[in-house]
Amino acid sequence: MPHLTVEYSDNLPDYPEREALRALNAAVCASPEVLDEADVKTRFVRHASFEIGTAPAQRAFVHAQLRLLAGRSPEAKQDLAGRIAEVLRQHTPRPAGVLVQLSVEIVDMDRPSYVKERLA
Amino acid sequence: MPHLTVEYSDNLPDYPEREALRALNAAVCASPEVLDEADVKTRFVRHASFEIGTAPAQRAFVHAQLRLLAGRSPEAKQDLAGRIAEVLRQHTPRPAGVLVQLSVEIVDMDRPSYVKERLA
Amino acid sequence: MPHLTVEYSDNLPDYPEREALRALNAAVCASPEVLDEADVKTRFVRHASFEIGTAPAQRAFVHAQLRLLAGRSPEAKQDLAGRIAEVLRQHTPRPAGVLVQLSVEIVDMDRPSYVKERLA
Numbered sequence: 001m002p003h004l005t006v007e008y009s010d011n012l013p014d015y016p017e018r019e020a021l022r023a024l025n026a027a028v029c030a031s032p033e034v035l036d037e038a039d040v041k042t043r044f045v046r047h048a049s050f051e052i053g054t055a056p057a058q059r060a061f062v063h064a065q066l067r068l069l070a071g072r073s074p075e076a077k078q079d080l081a082g083r084i085a086e087v088l089r090q091h092t093p094r095p096a097g098v099l100v101q102l103s104v105e106i107v108d109m110d111r112p113s114y115v116k117e118r119l120a
Numbered sequence: 121m122p123h124l125t126v127e128y129s130d131n132l133p134d135y136p137e138r139e140a141l142r143a144l145n146a147a148v149c150a151s152p153e154v155l156d157e158a159d160v161k162t163r164f165v166r167h168a169s170f171e172i173g174t175a176p177a178q179r180a181f182v183h184a185q186l187r188l189l190a191g192r193s194p195e196a197k198q199d200l201a202g203r204i205a206e207v208l209r210q211h212t213p214r215p216a217g218v219l220v221q222l223s224v225e226i227v228d229m230d231r232p233s234y235v236k237e238r239l240a
Numbered sequence: 241m242p243h244l245t246v247e248y249s250d251n252l253p254d255y256p257e258r259e260a261l262r263a264l265n266a267a268v269c270a271s272p273e274v275l276d277e278a279d280v281k282t283r284f285v286r287h288a289s290f291e292i293g294t295a296p297a298q299r300a301f302v303h304a305q306l307r308l309l310a311g312r313s314p315e316a317k318q319d320l321a322g323r324i325a326e327v328l329r330q331h332t333p334r335p336a337g338v339l340v341q342l343s344v345e346i347v348d349m350d351r352p353s354y355v356k357e358r359l360a
Contacts, residue, residue: 021171051261
């Protein structure tokens with residue numbers, strides 16, 4: 001069930017999305033919270049229309065959001081956020097003169113109403 | 121106020137988005153929770169950059185997220201998720217050899233801070 | 241840390257995204273809740289595949305979602321939603337014959353698991 005979405009600003013050119021996708025899924029699946037590797041669904045979204053702050057500086061961002069069914073401990077959530085941050089730290093381009101902000105957010109999904117199935 | 125977003129991986133070619141959009145809105149509006157049909161705002165997002173799990177299998181996903189003002193009962197949320205799942209079950213392509221995962225999530229939106237208006 | 245995402249339906253042509261981005265960041269940064277202007281990361285997402293309600297009417301939407309670390313007072317959240325709504329009210333196109341819906345949602349992000357850093 002984990003849904004992972006990574007957004008980034010398109011002033012991070014040549015983001016190695018394929019490599020990062022594989023590394024992210026490997027890192028998340030290595031968590032004891034993930035019982036079936038097939039459940040981890042990750043996507044990258046590149047933003048062409050964005051603005052960071054108000055100062056005339058060169059800034060970029062990469063932001064990951066992991067959505068999990070509610071019930072994980074705070075420690076498990078911190079561990080997962082740390083795994084994701086580590087991968088993004090390694091794969092995110094750092095263009096000269098650009099301040100790159102990295103953030104990772106964990107979201108609890110409502111468990112009783114969640115629907116999950118495999119279509120035959 | 122319901123906001124419905126359906127994401128899918130682009131290895132589900134020829135997704136009938138127009139038909140699914142109409143069917144989704146009809147299904148959601150038929151819920152007693154929706155008082156004004158005009159409130160239901162649905163969008164499709166197709167993902168070209170995605171990865172599911174870590175095994176070398178052909179996999180696809182379709183994931184719906186419905187955001188509602190907080191206060192609905194668990195039963196009402198389950199009913200809405202079921203309505204959405206039923207439409208997606210009917211409209212989602214099932215390419216040969218591809219395992220398609222379907223999921224539906226219901227999200228409570230913070231009611232006191234929600235702004236809603238119609239621009240004249 | 242505030243993450244602001246503005247979605248709109250693409251029957252609002254010539255949306256002045258650049259101007260709106262600057263105005264949104266200025267408005268959000270003017271809030272006493274935002275300590276560092278560089279933290280405000282805003283993006284626009286234009287939707288080509290959407291459906292509003294079930295009636296055969298010309299309808300459009302613009303929807304903003306602001307994600308903040310949990311802990312803000314209800315009043316602070318209402319104030320932020322109001323600032324965002326005011327900017328969108330000013331910048332959103334209003335094509336003749338199209339009913340435009342505006343909404344703003346504030347989301348609390350889980351604080352203990354949030355990761356934030358600047359890449360060197």
